[in-house]
Amino acid sequence: MSTPVQEGRTGLSRPTLLNHNLTVSTGIGLGISMLWFSLLVLIPLSAVIAAAAAGGWTEFWRTITNEQTAAAIKLTVFSAVGVTVVNVVAGTMIAWVLVRDRFPGKGLLELIIDIPFALPTIVAGLVLLSLYGVDSPLGLNFANTGKSVFLAFLFVTLPFVVRMVQPVLEELDEDVEEAAASLGANRFTIFRRIILPSLAPAIAAGAALSFARAVGEYGSLVLLSGNLPFKSEVTSVRILSAIENDNRAGAASIATLLLVISLAVIIVLDLVQRKVARRG
Numbered sequence: 285m286s287t288p289v290q291e292g293r294t295g296l297s298r299p300t301l302l303n304h305n306l307t308v309s310t311g312i313g314l315g316i317s318m319l320w321f322s323l324l325v326l327i328p329l330s331a332v333i334a335a336a337a338a339g340g341w342t343e344f345w346r347t348i349t350n351e352q353t354a355a356a357i358k359l360t361v362f363s364a365v366g367v368t369v370v371n372v373v374a375g376t377m378i379a380w381v382l383v384r385d386r387f388p389g390k391g392l393l394e395l396i397i398d399i400p401f402a403l404p405t406i407v408a409g410l411v412l413l414s415l416y417g418v419d420s421p422l423g424l425n426f427a428n429t430g431k432s433v434f435l436a437f438l439f440v441t442l443p444f445v446v447r448m449v450q451p452v453l454e455e456l457d458e459d460v461e462e463a464a465a466s467l468g469a470n471r472f473t474i475f476r477r478i479i480l481p482s483l484a485p486a487i488a489a490g491a492a493l494s495f496a497r498a499v500g501e502y503g504s505l506v507l508l509s510g511n512l513p514f515k516s517e518v519t520s521v522r523i524l525s526a527i528e529n530d531n532r533a534g535a536a537s538i539a540t541l542l543l544v545i546s547l548a549v550i551i552v553l554d555l556v557q558r559k560v561a562r563r564g
Contacts, residue, residue: 335536347537352513360519364498367437371494375445383453400440405503413507428510436505437498445490452486481561488557492550
């Protein structure tokens with residue numbers, strides 16, 4: 285007597301096979317991309333870290349805790365964090381105005397925002413020195429002060445958040461905002477629950493670029509800051525001084541610390557934007 289077959293029985297679960305669709309052309313493209321990325325990024329970074337580790341932990345710690353170096357690191361990191369916060373707020377507001385408002389001179393403002401991208405950094409330093417130096421036509425003398433570092437960082441990092449947020453804001457569907465308003469949501473709620481979660485990845489990316497550019501900046505501030513130890517000297521100047529004194533291990537140690545700090549900031553920004561997106 286045969287046993288009837290029961291249809292619809294789930295039976296044992298089968299493992300799901302992942303189809304990567306890795307064709308020959310895709311594999312070649314991936315290989316070339318990884319090779320190019322390794323030559324430009326991974327191998328140089330590994331060489332810097334290896335140079336920093338060559339002298340051992342004691343030498344690394346002695347270098348980064350040197351009083352003058354520690355002061356430069358503190359000034360650089362705190363100025364970069366402050367500039368990043370300002371750029372997140374001001375850059376998002378500027379992007380909002382450029383996308384949502386219509387006003388005379390809008391095209392000119394679009395061009396002005398990109399000036400820090402176009403200017404060579406030493407030219408930017410000369411411009412800042414002319415406007416905020418000893419003979420400032422504005423009556424603002426920030427030369428040879430810690431404020432000059434913040435100002436230079438602010439000048440060269442202005443476009444990052446604006447240009448990251450602007451295209452995302454242009455793609456947002458305003459009908460969703462209007463629907464939320466028709467259901468009784470106020471403007472703050474609409475921004476917090478609808479707009480901000482959509483903008484969070486772009487804001488985080490712009491903030492990461494802003495911070496990374498600031499911590500490595502040299503040309504735009506070298507003329508205005510005066511590179512005074514314990515006052516206006518930044519880490520890029522300390523790295524250059526170490527190389528000029530044939531202390532490559534010291535320069536690599538400072539660079540490695542900046543790399544670790546930048547990676548930590550990127551991770552924190554990624555976690556923040558994910559949390560904001562989930563809440564939205």
